[in-house]
Structure formats: C-alpha cells, structure tokens
Amino acid sequence: MPQKPNYEVHADRTVTFTLRAPDAATVKVSGDFVQGAQDLKKGDDGVWTFTTAPLNPAVYSYTFAVDGVRLTDPSNPMIKSGDRSSESMFEVHPDSAAPYDVQPVPHGTVHVNWYQSKSLGVVRSIYVYTPPGYEESKSKYPVLYLLHGSGDTEAGWVTIGRANFILDNLIAAGKAKPMLIVMPYGRPLADVSLVVSPPQAQTDPAAFQNDVLQDVIPYVEKLYHVSAKADDRAIAGLSMGGGQALQIGLSHLDTFHAIGAFSAASRGQAEEQYKDFFADPAADNKKLKLFYIACGKTDSLFPAAQNLHEALDKHQIHHTFAPSEEGHVWRNWRNYLADMAPQLFR
Amino acid sequence: MPQKPNYEVHADRTVTFTLRAPDAATVKVSGDFVQGAQDLKKGDDGVWTFTTAPLNPAVYSYTFAVDGVRLTDPSNPMIKSGDRSSESMFEVHPDSAAPYDVQPVPHGTVHVNWYQSKSLGVVRSIYVYTPPGYEESKSKYPVLYLLHGSGDTEAGWVTIGRANFILDNLIAAGKAKPMLIVMPYGRPLADVSLVVSPPQAQTDPAAFQNDVLQDVIPYVEKLYHVSAKADDRAIAGLSMGGGQALQIGLSHLDTFHAIGAFSAASRGQAEEQYKDFFADPAADNKKLKLFYIACGKTDSLFPAAQNLHEALDKHQIHHTFAPSEEGHVWRNWRNYLADMAPQLFR
Numbered sequence: 001m002p003q004k005p006n007y008e009v010h011a012d013r014t015v016t017f018t019l020r021a022p023d024a025a026t027v028k029v030s031g032d033f034v035q036g037a038q039d040l041k042k043g044d045d046g047v048w049t050f051t052t053a054p055l056n057p058a059v060y061s062y063t064f065a066v067d068g069v070r071l072t073d074p075s076n077p078m079i080k081s082g083d084r085s086s087e088s089m090f091e092v093h094p095d096s097a098a099p100y101d102v103q104p105v106p107h108g109t110v111h112v113n114w115y116q117s118k119s120l121g122v123v124r125s126i127y128v129y130t131p132p133g134y135e136e137s138k139s140k141y142p143v144l145y146l147l148h149g150s151g152d153t154e155a156g157w158v159t160i161g162r163a164n165f166i167l168d169n170l171i172a173a174g175k176a177k178p179m180l181i182v183m184p185y186g187r188p189l190a191d192v193s194l195v196v197s198p199p200q201a202q203t204d205p206a207a208f209q210n211d212v213l214q215d216v217i218p219y220v221e222k223l224y225h226v227s228a229k230a231d232d233r234a235i236a237g238l239s240m241g242g243g244q245a246l247q248i249g250l251s252h253l254d255t256f257h258a259i260g261a262f263s264a265a266s267r268g269q270a271e272e273q274y275k276d277f278f279a280d281p282a283a284d285n286k287k288l289k290l291f292y293i294a295c296g297k298t299d300s301l302f303p304a305a306q307n308l309h310e311a312l313d314k315h316q317i318h319h320t321f322a323p324s325e326e327g328h329v330w331r332n333w334r335n336y337l338a339d340m341a342p343q344l345f346r
Numbered sequence: 347m348p349q350k351p352n353y354e355v356h357a358d359r360t361v362t363f364t365l366r367a368p369d370a371a372t373v374k375v376s377g378d379f380v381q382g383a384q385d386l387k388k389g390d391d392g393v394w395t396f397t398t399a400p401l402n403p404a405v406y407s408y409t410f411a412v413d414g415v416r417l418t419d420p421s422n423p424m425i426k427s428g429d430r431s432s433e434s435m436f437e438v439h440p441d442s443a444a445p446y447d448v449q450p451v452p453h454g455t456v457h458v459n460w461y462q463s464k465s466l467g468v469v470r471s472i473y474v475y476t477p478p479g480y481e482e483s484k485s486k487y488p489v490l491y492l493l494h495g496s497g498d499t500e501a502g503w504v505t506i507g508r509a510n511f512i513l514d515n516l517i518a519a520g521k522a523k524p525m526l527i528v529m530p531y532g533r534p535l536a537d538v539s540l541v542v543s544p545p546q547a548q549t550d551p552a553a554f555q556n557d558v559l560q561d562v563i564p565y566v567e568k569l570y571h572v573s574a575k576a577d578d579r580a581i582a583g584l585s586m587g588g589g590q591a592l593q594i595g596l597s598h599l600d601t602f603h604a605i606g607a608f609s610a611a612s613r614g615q616a617e618e619q620y621k622d623f624f625a626d627p628a629a630d631n632k633k634l635k636l637f638y639i640a641c642g643k644t645d646s647l648f649p650a651a652q653n654l655h656e657a658l659d660k661h662q663i664h665h666t667f668a669p670s671e672e673g674h675v676w677r678n679w680r681n682y683l684a685d686m687a688p689q690l691f692r
Binding site: 002003019020021022023024025026066067068069070071074075077078079081082083084085086102107109110111112113114115116123135153158159187189192193223224 | 348349365366367368369371372410412413415416418423425428429430431450453455456457458459460461462469481499504533535538539569570
C-alpha cells in the first residue's frame with residue numbers, strides 16, 4: 001500500500017507538514033507557498049510539525065531540510081524531478097475543478113521520444129502531448145514548442161506544469177484548438193534521465209537553438225502528423241525557456257508565427273537585444289499571429305517584460321501584454337498557458 | 347547547469363558516495379549494491395564519504411539516511427519514484443554496451459495514457475511502449491502486459507527497468523518481434539502521480555484483475571493498432587506483479603497464450619493455488635505458447651518458483667524454468683525480460 005505523504009491539507013486550506021526525525025537537531029520546510037525556510041517543531045514522539053497559513057488553491061512544491069540536508073518528502077510519490085534537484089508537490093484544491101486538474105473529459109497522450117541530436121551529438125528525450133482523438137485522426141495538427149525553466153527538464157511542463165491536463169480541459173470546453181505540445185530539454189546536453197558522467201558544459205550559445213531547429217522540429221514533423229506551416233507553429237517558454245522562445249522565435253519568424261514569453265529571462269533593452277526584429281515592424285506584424293507576454297508584477301524579471309512591451313508599443317508591433325499578480329512561480333505559468341493556448345492558431 | 351550527483355564510479359568499478367552534511371551526526375547509504383546500511387565517514391570539510399567494493403556492471407539504486415531520515419540523492423536527477431518511497435539510481439557500465447543501455451539503434455516511444463477505470467472508479471495512467479516504426483505502420487502488433495513489483499508504479503519498468511531500451515536493442519538485433527509493452531499500475535487505486543487524498547485500500551482481491559481485463563485491455567485495443575488474438579497477448583510481471591501474472595494469466599488462457607513469472611510473489615503449493623489450471627494439462631499445453639519462470643537462487647521466493655516448476659514437470663506442462671544467480675533485485679528482472687522477450691509471439 002502507498003504510504004500517506006508527510007503533509008495534510010485541512011478544510012480551511014492550511015497545510016500541516018510532519019516529519020518523523022527523532023534524532024535530528026533541526027527540520028525545516030521550504031517551497032513556493034511561503035517566503036523562506038520554516039522551522040518545524042519537535043514533538044515528544046520525535047515527529048516534527050509545521051502548519052501554514054491558509055493557502056490559495058494551487059499546486060505547490062516543497063522540500064524538507066534535516067540538519068541542513070535538503071530532501072524531498074520520503075513518502076510522497078508526487079515528485080518534480082529537476083536537472084539539479086527535486087521537489088515534492090502538493091495540491092490545495094479549489095471548490096470546483098481547477099484548469100489544471102484531471103477532469104472527466106477525454107485525455108490526450110504524453111509521449112516520451114528519444115532522438116539522436118545531430119547538432120549536439122547526444123541522445124535526448126522530448127515529451128510530446130497529443131490531444132484526444134489524435135490516434136484516430138489523419139489531420140495535420142498545429143504544434144506548440146513549449147520550453148521549461150532553469151532547473152527543470154523536458155518533463156517539467158507535464159509533472160508540475162500539467163500542460164497536458166490544461167489542454168485536455170480547454171479542448172473539451174471548445175476553447176482551444178487541438179494541438180500538439182512538444183517539450184524538449186532546454187540545456188544543450190545529454191538527457192539527464194540517462195546521465196552517465198557529469199555533464200559537459202556546452203559553450204556555443206546557439207547550441208540549443210540548433211537542436212530545436214535542426215533536430216527537434218524535423219524529428220517531430222517526421223514522426224507525428226503535424227502541419228509544417230509557420231502559421232501552425234508556436235514557440236513559448238517560461239523563465240530561461242521564455243528567453244529562449246524570444247531568442248529563437250523573434251529571429252525565425254519564417255518558422256514560428258506565434259511566440260509566448262512567460263516571465264522570460266531576458267534582461268537588457270529589448271530594442272538592442274532583438275535589433276533585427278525591431279528593424280521592420282510591418283514585416284513582423286504580417287507574420288506574427290500572436291505575441292503573448294506575461295509576467296508577475298513582483299517578479300525581478302518584470303521590468304524586462306515591461307520594457308519589451310513598451311518597445312513593441314513604440315514600434316506598433318501587435319502583442320498581448322498580460323501582467324499578473326505574484327512573482328516567479330509555477331502557478332503563474334500554468335495560468336499563462338491556460339490563457340495563451342486558446343489564442344493560438346486562430 | 348545540472349549538478350554533479352553525490353556518487354562517482356571509478357575505473358576499478360568501486361563507487362564513492364559523498365554527501366555534504368556538516369551538521370549531521372550520522373550519514374548512511376543503502377541500496378541493492380550492498381547488504382545493509384553503510385556508514386559514511388565525516389571529513390574535516392563536513393563532507394561524508396563511503397566507497398564500495400568493486401561492483402559488477404549494472405544499474406543500481408540507493409538512498410542516503412541523514413540522522414535517521416531517508417532521502418534520495420539531492421543532486422542526482424536519476425530518480426526511481428515509487429508509490430511508497432523513491433530511490434536514486436546509478437550505473438556501473440560494462441566494457442561494451444549492456445542490453446539495457448541506450449545504443450545507437452532506432453528508439454521506440456513510451457506513451458503515458460490516462461484512462462477512466464470503470465471497474466475501479468478512478469483515473470489511472472498506463473505506460474505503453476511502442477516499437478520503432480509503429481507510427482508509420484498499420485500492422486496489428488502483439489502486446490506484452492508487464493507488471494511491476496510492490497513499491498513501484500506504472501513507471502517502474504521504464505525508469506529503473508529500462509524495458510523500452512531492452513526491446514529497442516533486441517528488435518534492432520532481430521532477436522525479438524516488434525511488440526507493444528503495456529504497463530499498468532498494479533495497485534487497484536487512483537494514480538499516485540495525481541494523488542489528492544491518502545489512498546483508500548481496495549479489499550476486493552479481484553479488483554486489479556478486473557481493471558486489467560475490463561478496462562486496460564479494451565482501452566489499449568481501441569487506442570493502439572494491436573492484435574486482439576490470445577496468441578498475440580502475453581502477461582508477465584516481477585515479484586507482486588509476477589504473482590498477479592500467474593493469478594490472472596493461468597485463469598485466463600483464452601486471453602493470454604504466454605505468461606512470465608519473474609521472482610513471482612506466489613507462496614504455497616502451486617497445485618492447490620492454481621487447481622483449475624492443473625486440472626487439464628492437455629488443454630493448457632494446447633493454449634500456452636510460452637510459460638517462462640525465472641527466479642534468483644538466493645531469493646526467499648525461490649522455493650515457490652521451484653515448487654511451481656516441479657508441479658508443471660509432474661503434470662507435463664510445457665514451460666521454461668530459468669533459475670539465476672543472486673536474489674530479489676532489479677538486475678535480475680532486466681535480464682529476465684531480455685531473456686524472455688525473444689521467445690514471445692513465435
């Protein structure tokens with residue numbers, strides 16, 4: 001039998017963390033539900049506890065630290081495995097189903113593919129979501145290339161991002177077009193699930209872009225029945241992946257006609273950074289069907305998002321700017337995807 | 347950049363584990379490479395270390411314990427996530443590629459499907475391996491239903507079992523027929539990757555069998571282009587899953603014409619336990635194309651495997667009995683799959 005995880009969500013939406021550690025001197029918990037590490041208090045039975053304030057409904061992540069050593073919850077199977085570290089997850093449920101919840105609708109499939117990246121010289125995996133009905137259909141579907149943030153892997157948009165359930169729900173409600181979502185690993189390295197020796201740094205700044213353009217896209221367009229028109233290709237990402245989506249997308253408007261930048265790691269002045277793109281606004285507007293920019297107002301990356309938005313306004317380049325509450329957290333990114341996906345491929 | 351995990355495999359195949367824990371009083375490591383928990387020794391820099399004896403090439407799992415609290419390696423992304431606990435993994439490479447290694451051959455796809463189990467009343471996921479070429483083909487493939495052991499999930503045969511790479515390699519070498527492998531979750535409960543509240547025990551002993559026969563098989567045969575002939579269906583499993591494969595398979599010879607029991611959790615006298623099956627050996631021999639039984643000689647389940655083998659001999663029921671070295675460990679189960687798969691669907 002599965003064990004009970006070391007947290008409990010109460011009816012008032014407070015959450016109690018517990019950890020049995022009779023021999024530990026300190027136990028802490030941290031995560032995206034609270035600022036900073038919180039001390040658990042030791043009970044006479046050797047079980048440590050901490051209870052949060054009431055939390056807004058969302059999926060959250062957390063880790064414990066026992067005498068200074070970080071660990072995931074030893075008995076919670078909901079793990080988000082990153083390329084540097086892992087975190088456990090819990091969900092505070094809303095009264096009705098959330099956009100990222102498993103609802104009683106048809107479910108798509110998540111595929112894990114392994115491909116030989118010629119540009120990187122290594123085997124890598126990609127996660128590919130196909131919508132319900134894909135298997136029986138012969139349609140050529142549009143594709144969203146969706147990039148993760150620093151510390152995550154190609155699995156992140158599924159395990160903690162729930163991109164597949166978000167799309168299942170939007171498609172069932174008739175709000176989004178059925179589409180594929182292709183999620184590559186954002187570091188230009190061998191796949192971390194198969195790591196054999198410590199990864200070698202890749203110093204070519206175009207290495208990931210080459211992998212996407214020369215390896216991932218041709219692989220996907222060969223294996224899956226998808227459209228190869230730029231109108232039917234979008235690229236989006238969060239944080240590091242948002243910066244990559246801007247970098248790759250804005251310089252390849254013949255490949256992608258839609259771009260999404262979620263809390264994008266893009267610093268400096270947009271007009272300088274994307275000089276070629278800003279050189280011909282009329283051409284940009286002709287090609288770009290959707291340019292979606294979102295960022296939390298308390299995110300340290302917000303000024304860069306605002307700067308990009310203002311530069312686009314100045315040059316009269318069509319775009320959507322969606323500032324949100326909160327900061328650099330996953331609950332924003334799920335919402336951004338749920339907000340952007342219905343606007344794609346229209 | 348991904349971090350270096352907390353182990354290092356040396357040229358002599360010894361492995362050193364290290365963990366930075368200046369404030370800990372004890373640090374231990376355990377796993378399937380050693381008997382019992384091993385003490386790490388603290389260095390002046392607060393880094394604890396332990397070095398193993400030389401290990402045979404294999405994929406191994408391990409966890410640390412810091413002041414009595416169990417944890418996976420905080421900086422190793424190779425995690426095997428179970429339904430009770432998780433373990434980190436490392437590989438000691440052989441001189442040439444192992445049967446479970448990623449080799450330069452065409453790779454199949456691992457699909458994650460979500461289905462509504464009517465018999466269990468919950469949403470569950472299954473992992474499905476399709477062989478290279480499946481997407482472009484219209485053939486009706488044979489299917490191996492492959493069950494995991496206690497503590498694992500539907501992901502286990504992929505993450506630590508490497509069933510997909512084992513089949514990729516066998517198929518590329520012309521040794522196994524291209525086939526699908528379907529991997530359900532062996533507990534009759536909601537999917538642990540989506541756990542919302544502590545799981546409720548299912549007391550109906552036929553609950554998992556009902557899910558396999560009434561939900562999983564119809565779902566798979568609708569979604570995938572596979573054969574629905576009993577000659578093209580096999581059921582196999584390890585440990586708990588081996589017991590389930592025997593229980594389900596031997597009582598449904600009109601559904602499955604091949605059965606694999608790997609270190610099967612099946613206790614008691616085989617002739618009593620599978621009374622109906624032993625009642626008509628001639629009929630059994632007519633239906634069963636392959637009955638594969640394997641177990642490690644030092645496994646506590648070995649006597650049961652031997653008892654089954656002897657009962658089959660006594661009743662002259664065709665089968666393969668493959669006793670191996672070692673005990674109840676994953677390296678045996680990878681080998682058993684690599685040994686059995688070439689014999690399937692002939």
